[in-house]
């Protein structure tokens with residue numbers, strides 16, 4: 001009840017698009033009844049969580065923060081949300097996000113930006129970006145509106161908003177969590193994961209969310225490890241790699257200092273620090289911004305005014321006119337930009353020059369990581385090259401916005417588990433995140449290093 005009241009009192013943050021108090025309260029009642037009956041409680045019994053609006057939720061409006069999906073009410077439940085309900089959790093509501101998960105500041109939402117609960121300590125009162133695309137999730141957790149929220153991460157959308165708001169979030173290995181019922185952005189990159197106050201909460205939530213699902217062809221047929229039980233901050237014998245290529249030109253000194261602090265903390269916990277090289281890092285961002293739009297342009301072809309959401313049917317119009325009018329009206333500018341880039345790089349004549357090249361780079365980046373694992377067990381880097389920027393600061397400059405993803409996209413291209421944990425504050429008193437990247441399927445190693453830093 002306290003969380004339900006907080007959510008409804010915090011409308012100014014614009015974190016929730018839909019509130020579903022009855023769902024959360026029903027889960028709490030079920031937990032109470034189970035406790036009264038002396039039953040063993042489920043791992044998330046009665047825990048109220050926020051759901052990113054990219055997850056289809058049966059009977060509850062789902063828009064991906066796009067006008068084109070207004071009026072769409074799914075008749076089915078995504079696998080990950082169903083897994084959470086099966087573990088006893090309840091839903092406080094659907095969380096705002098960048099439209100179709102495209103963005104790094106939550107400003108591409110068709111329903112207004114989310115406002116970070118953080119402010120600069122020097123009195124500069126400019127509202128700050130909560131990060132993106134899971135900006136509603138980061139804000140809802142950071143503002144204590146819910147103890148945990150779901151996020152999705154295609155190129156950093158769990159980790160960067162977690163870093164901007166001083167919380168933790170983990171993107172598991174590609175295939176750990178089912179993508180079924182999660183609205184697709186770039187299918188070969190999309191992964192689902194939890195955002196929460198600390199590493200333990202992330203471990204508990206991820207344990208409930210993950211698992212094989214026959215309905216997702218890329219789902220991994222593996223048991224879910226007991227991540228919470230396996231938590232340990234003892235780093236003895238662990239080799240932590242510091243990739244030298246992540247020291248990018250113009251990196252602010254305080255990001256360098258943050259990184260050094262993280263290195264010292266892990267050393268103090270017993271880890272051995274080794275320098276490693278990921279030579280193709282500088283090509284990751286351009287490759288990502290070809291591959292992700294290419295897949296998006298294909299995935300988003302389904303929004304045609306026939307099957308879901310809005311339909312614009314000008315008088316006397318034919319089918320093509322209806323498609324054009326619906327898509328022109330329904331998609332926001334960033335989504336249109338991605339569709340145009342995506343169709344361009346996939347078109348005959350440009351396919352080899354852009355898409356094929358980007359796919360080759362993706363392979364080289366994955367190989368860089370494979371070679372690094374010969375020398376280390378996890379990698380430590382900053383999560384983002386800056387603290388939260390002001391709303392509006394980068395919204396007219398897509399390239400500046402894309403550059404914010406420089407540290408998060410390489411591990412996405414390689415499908416690796418990666419987490420952001422709070423690492424300290426910048427000179428404005430704003431949170432900064434440290435990123436831990438792990439070997440395929442080694443979420444435990446990532447969580448444990450996160451615990452040692454936390």
Ligand code: GLN
Nearest residue numbers: 101102103154155156157
């Ligand atoms: N900011 C990146 C993009 O706009 C990543 C988004 C995401 O991970 N969903 O594509």
